Structure formats: C-alpha cells, structure tokens
Amino acid sequence: MSFATGLRCTRCGRLYPLSSYDRDCLTCRDVAPSALAVEYDAAMLAPRPLLPGGVGLWRFGDLLPVDARDAVSLGEGGTPLVPLPRVAARLGLDHLWAKDETREPTGSFKDRLACIGVSAARQRGARVIVSSSSGNAGAAAAAYAARAGLACIIFTFEGAAGPPVTQMRALGAMVLSVERSEDRLPLLAAGMRRFGWFSTSPFTQPVVGSNPLALEGYKTLAYEIAEAMDWTVPDWCVLPVCYGDALAAIRRGFTDMVALGWTKRVPRLVAAEVAGSLGAGLASGDDALPDVRLNAPTIATSIGASRGTFQALDALRRSSGVAVTASNDQILDWQATLARDEGMWLEPAAAASLAALAQLAERKVVKPNDRVVILATAGGLKDPSRAETKIAPVPTVPRDFDAALTTLRRTYGFDARAESA
Ligand SMILES: Cc1ncc(COP(=O)(O)O)c(C=O)c1O
Numbered sequence: 545m546s547f548a549t550g551l552r553c554t555r556c557g558r559l560y561p562l563s564s565y566d567r568d569c570l571t572c573r574d575v576a577p578s579a580l581a582v583e584y585d586a587a588m589l590a591p592r593p594l595l596p597g598g599v600g601l602w603r604f605g606d607l608l609p610v611d612a613r614d615a616v617s618l619g620e621g622g623t624p625l626v627p628l629p630r631v632a633a634r635l636g637l638d639h640l641w642a643k644d645e646t647r648e649p650t651g652s653f654k655d656r657l658a659c660i661g662v663s664a665a666r667q668r669g670a671r672v673i674v675s676s677s678s679g680n681a682g683a684a685a686a687a688y689a690a691r692a693g694l695a696c697i698i699f700t701f702e703g704a705a706g707p708p709v710t711q712m713r714a715l716g717a718m719v720l721s722v723e724r725s726e727d728r729l730p731l732l733a734a735g736m737r738r739f740g741w742f743s744t745s746p747f748t749q750p751v752v753g754s755n756p757l758a759l760e761g762y763k764t765l766a767y768e769i770a771e772a773m774d775w776t777v778p779d780w781c782v783l784p785v786c787y788g789d790a791l792a793a794i795r796r797g798f799t800d801m802v803a804l805g806w807t808k809r810v811p812r813l814v815a816a817e818v819a820g821s822l823g824a825g826l827a828s829g830d831d832a833l834p835d836v837r838l839n840a841p842t843i844a845t846s847i848g849a850s851r852g853t854f855q856a857l858d859a860l861r862r863s864s865g866v867a868v869t870a871s872n873d874q875i876l877d878w879q880a881t882l883a884r885d886e887g888m889w890l891e892p893a894a895a896a897s898l899a900a901l902a903q904l905a906e907r908k909v910v911k912p913n914d915r916v917v918i919l920a921t922a923g924g925l926k927d928p929s930r931a932e933t934k935i936a937p938v939p940t941v942p943r944d945f946d947a948a949l950t951t952l953r954r955t956y957g958f959d960a961r962a963e964s965a
C-alpha cells in the first residue's frame with residue numbers, strides 16, 4: 545500500500561495535494577524555482593523490519609507513491625553493485641563499487657523513473673505520456689508507455705540523433721524534433737495544459753526537476769546499495785548530475801532508511817557535473833542557481849544542462865556533499881580506463897562520475913579507506929560516437945594467419961609468441 549499523502553516544496557516546505565505533480569512551488573518561483581517532493585504518512589517511516597529478500601524495484605512498493613498492484617513493469621531494479629578493484633588501485637582507494645544501471649530494461653537508470661511515472665500515469669487514467677529528452681529518459685518513457693498501452697510523445701532537438709532516438713522510435717514513441725533544446729518545454733507544457741498529457745520529464749522553465757511522483761523511483765537505488773552492503777552505507781556516492789533528480793531522490797532513499805531503522809547514516813553525495821552551476825551555487829550560498837554557459841560543447845550530452853536545480857543543491861548541502869566539474873578529456877580518459885581495466889563501458893555522461901571521483905581522490909577529499917559507490921547510469925552503446933573518434937579504424941587483413949599476426953603486432957603491439965603459454 546502506498547503511504548503518499550501529498551507533495552512538499554523542497555525549499556520552503558509549502559504543502560500541495562498529490563495532484564500538483566505537474567507544477568513547481570508557487571511561493572518559490574520568483575526567488576529560487578523549486579521542485580515539489582512526495583510527502584508520506586509518518587506511519588511509513590516508523591522503524592520496521594527489513595524487507596524480505598528478492599529482486600526488483602517493486603519490493604520497495606510500500607516506500608513509493610504507487611501501489612505495487614498498479615505496477616507497469618519490465619523487471620527493472622535489482623542491479624548489481626560491481627567491485628572495481630583495478631580502478632580503485634589506480635585511484636589509491638581500497639573500496640570502490642559501481643551500481644551498474646546499464647543493465648536496466650532500456651539500458652539506463654531512467655527506467656526507475658519511467659517505471660514509477662508511467663505506473664502513476666496509468667493509475668490516474670492518463671492516456672498520453674510526454675517527455676522532453678534527447679536520450680535515456682525518452683527511451684525509458686517510450687518503453688514503459690508501450691508496456692502500459694499508452695501513447696508516447698517525445699520532444700527532442702536537432703542534432704540529438706543517435707541510438708536513444710532510434711530506441712524511442714523502435715519502441716513506438718512519436719518523436720518530434722525542435723530547433724533549439726529550450727523550445728521543447730513550452731510545447732510539452734502546452735500538451736499538459738490542453739490535453740492532460742502526463743510528463744515524466746521536466747516540464748517547467750527554468751527546470752526544477754522531473755515529475756515528482758516519477759522521481760521517487762530513484763530512491764530504490766539507495767535501498768539496493770545499502771542492502772548489497774549488508775545494511776551499511778558507503779561514505780560517498782558519486783552521481784553524474786544533470787537536473788539532480790537522482791541525486792535528490794537517492795538522498796531521500798538514504799534518509800528513509802535511517803528513519804526505518806535499517807541504516808545509521810546518509811552518505812556524502814558528489815555531483816559530477818559539466819557546466820559547474822552546482823559548484824557555483826554551493827560556493828555562493830544562494831538558493832537560485834547560475835546559468836553557466838559552456839565554452840565548448842560537452843561530450844557528456846546527457847548531463848549538459850547549463851543550470852543546476854535547487855533540489856540538487858539542497859541534496860548536496862544536506863549531505864555535506866561536493867560538486868565537481870568533469871572536462872571532456874577527463875571523461876574520455878576514465879571512460880576508456882574503466883572499460884579496459886574492469887570490462888565496464890559507460891556512456892560519457894555516466895563516466896563523468898569516475899572523472900569526478902578521480903579529482904576528489906587526488907585532492908585527498910576522498911580518503912584511501914573510504915567506501916565509495918559510483919552510479920554507472922548508462923552504457924557505452926547509448927552514445928558510441930565519441931569513443932569511435934578516439935579509436936583507430938579496424939585494420940583489414942587477408943586470409944593469411946601470419947599476416948594477421950603481423951597486423952596484431954603492428955597495430956596493437958601484441959606479440960603472439962611472447963603471450964603463448
Ligand atoms: C546517462 C545519464 N547519467 C546521468 C544523468 C543525470 O540525470 P539527473 O537529472 O538525475 O541528474 C542523465 C540524465 O539525462 C543521463 O542520461
């Protein structure tokens with residue numbers, strides 16, 4: 545049974561009914577636009593025994609805003625916490641894991657959001673799902689809408705082609721492209737106003753976050769991490785951050801568990817960002833975040849927003865967190881290192897978490913003994929274009945084994961004789 549009772553502004557605490565999931569806080573709008581977050585009956589967060597074992601996100605249905613009996617599911621959640629010993633050694637750390645969200649049904653952590661969002665939409669009788677996305681969020685919305693038998697409209701922008709757009713279309717979504725990325729939100733908002741379309745993605749300008757019901761799905765990341773660590777929590781959780789949906793919600797997941805008596809504390813959160821808006825916000829102490837224009841295009845397009853959100857800033861402040869900017873070169877380097885050392889190839893945006901951690905380890909903010917989890921939000925096949933430009937073309941060889949050996953040596957420096965047992 546769901547214990548959700550309403551929505552509360554993350555900044556001023558003003559209460560709204562659950563039906564206000566399609567707005568930001570009216571009180572804060574002119575000062576520091578802020579997201580609403582789901583408020584639960586106190587009974588939900590009373591100490592209680594651990595959940596029974598099992599796999600999947602819906603095990604945590606009692607802590608979510610949608611009843612498990614209304615689930616639209618593709619088997620999401622229950623992803624592994626994969627140790628990264630070689631990369632840890634490079635960083636001078638003893639304990640490092642990746643929460644591997646590349647294994648979600650559509651290949652990214654956005655499935656946790658879309659699954660709860662589309663389930664809530666169907667429960668409320670919505671007929672159309674809408675999303676403003678150039679990538680993972682749209683692919684996830686398309687899959688869950690298809691699963692629910694609902695129409696799905698996605699507004700994307702020119703130049704955002706690539707695998708996730710193909711994925712959206714293959715999954716039956718109606719994809720429309722506008723010239724500039726900022727032109728998407730007014731269109732989406734018009735559909736919400738005029739026809740009651742249910743948005744799983746951001747819907748306000750400036751963006752405060754995605755649908756507050758949907759983003760509760762990310763709390764399950766925290767529950768699963770703690771469970772995999774035998775109901776302890778890491779010292780640090782590092783997340784690639786765009787609008788900070790996952791950052792804000794994972795913190796709530798960790799605080800839920802303290803209230804439930806399952807764990808004792810909340811980890812320090814790290815926002816790996818590319819523009820640096822959150823870092824500037826933390827430094828200034830203001831609640832309104834600056835718009836930080838990038839000098840050159842980022843390769844981590846999924847987290848390319850120039851302005852952070854209050855919900856992300858708040859999550860960092862409340863968790864003694866830090867924001868770190870990751871450059872294109874750092875992201876490419878750590879993306880390649882993680883792939884070669886550990887067999888885990890991430891989308892550039894996801895690899896930003898490792899690029900940020902590397903800086904904190906070097907600065908000794910993260911100590912060798914600290915236990916660290918990075919969120920591996922999506923896999924390399926979501927955006928292979930940048931890796932392809934870095935990798936030399938595949939050499940062609942004749943049907944001649946000696947010629948193949950010569951090419952292995954010349955191109956890859958591999959000496960077959962030296963490597964034979
Ligand atoms: C791969 C990947 N990582 C991280 C993010 C950041 O998302 P959030 O809005 O939760 O900060 C996104 C968002 O699109 C993404 O696609």
Ligand SMILES: [Zn+2]
Pocket residue numbers: 553554555556557558569570571572578
């Ligand atoms: Zn408010």
